[in-house]
Amino acid sequence: MRQGFPKARAGEVIGLLGGSFDPAHQGHAHITREALKRFGLDRIWWLVSPGNPLKPQGPAPLDTRMARAKAIMQHPRVIITDVETRLGTRYTAATLDQLSALYPGVHFVWLMGADNLAQFHKWQRWRDIASTTPLGVLARPGDRIPARMSPAAAVFGRARIPSRASQLLGRAAAPAWCFVNVPMVEQSSSAIRSRGGWV
Ligand SMILES: Nc1ncnc2c1ncn2[C@@H]1O[C@H](COP(=O)(O)OP(=O)(O)OP(=O)(O)O)[C@@H](O)[C@H]1O
Numbered sequence: 001m002r003q004g005f006p007k008a009r010a011g012e013v014i015g016l017l018g019g020s021f022d023p024a025h026q027g028h029a030h031i032t033r034e035a036l037k038r039f040g041l042d043r044i045w046w047l048v049s050p051g052n053p054l055k056p057q058g059p060a061p062l063d064t065r066m067a068r069a070k071a072i073m074q075h076p077r078v079i080i081t082d083v084e085t086r087l088g089t090r091y092t093a094a095t096l097d098q099l100s101a102l103y104p105g106v107h108f109v110w111l112m113g114a115d116n117l118a119q120f121h122k123w124q125r126w127r128d129i130a131s132t133t134p135l136g137v138l139a140r141p142g143d144r145i146p147a148r149m150s151p152a153a154a155v156f157g158r159a160r161i162p163s164r165a166s167q168l169l170g171r172a173a174a175p176a177w178c179f180v181n182v183p184m185v186e187q188s189s190s191a192i193r194s195r196g197g198w199v
């Protein structure tokens with residue numbers, strides 16, 4: 001494996017939580033622990049993004065965000081990584097294409113908060129992403145209903161796994177997605193930034 005890339009064995013199920021993490025907070029740590037419990041995952045990688053292609057303003061420097069993410073999330077089954085910067089990708093579809101080629105036999109699951117499912121139809125090649133990668137969606141304050149009513153939820157309605165069967169998601173064949181109504185933590189990076197508690 002190339003230097004700086006996390007290790008993974010064929011057959012492992014790895015959840016990918018992509019994010020700006022600008023900064024990382026307890027909401028991220030909480031959904032990570034819930035996703036490990038609920039979706040039949042072996043590990044989770046936090047993909048600290050070079051920058052969300054839909055956000056006009058760039059985030060804080062990568063090293064600063066990586067250091068904060070590592071301080072917030074310390075768990076034996078979670079890895080914090082800057083692989084998207086190493087791969088030169090910022091669109092999720094391109095990241096997933098490259099990771100699938102680099103890690104043959106590894107099952108990747110894309111994780112997101114409910115706010116991202118509500119916006120998912122604006123992502124580049126979103127139908128390809130949902131057709132090739134199982135999606136695990138976690139409740140977020142204020143976004144449960146918009147997510148379940150979203151264009152992506154409608155287009156892939158038949159591929160939905162009920163939350164009582166969420167453990168099947170990790171090894172499900174795409175398209176497959178599951179929304180879990182976990183206890184919620186009301187934290188966001190934008191609230192932290194607006195309080196001036198970050199770089
Ligand atoms: N409190 C939370 N509950 C559920 N999901 C969350 C929460 N905070 C972040 N997420 C999810 O984590 C992923 C990364 O989020 P991100 O780094 O953008 O943080 P954020 O708090 O949403 O940032 P911002 O407020 O700047 O939009 C996204 O899929 C997002 O939906």
Ligand SMILES: O=C(O)c1ccc[n+]([C@@H]2O[C@H](COP(=O)([O-])O)[C@@H](O)[C@H]2O)c1
Pocket residue numbers: 017018019020021047049051052053054055090091092093116122123124
């Ligand atoms: O690929 C896209 O078009 C796309 C559009 C918006 C967001 N994303 C990804 O979604 C993840 C969450 O982004 P953010 O900024 O809400 O933390 C992060 O990995 C982004 O790269 C991806």
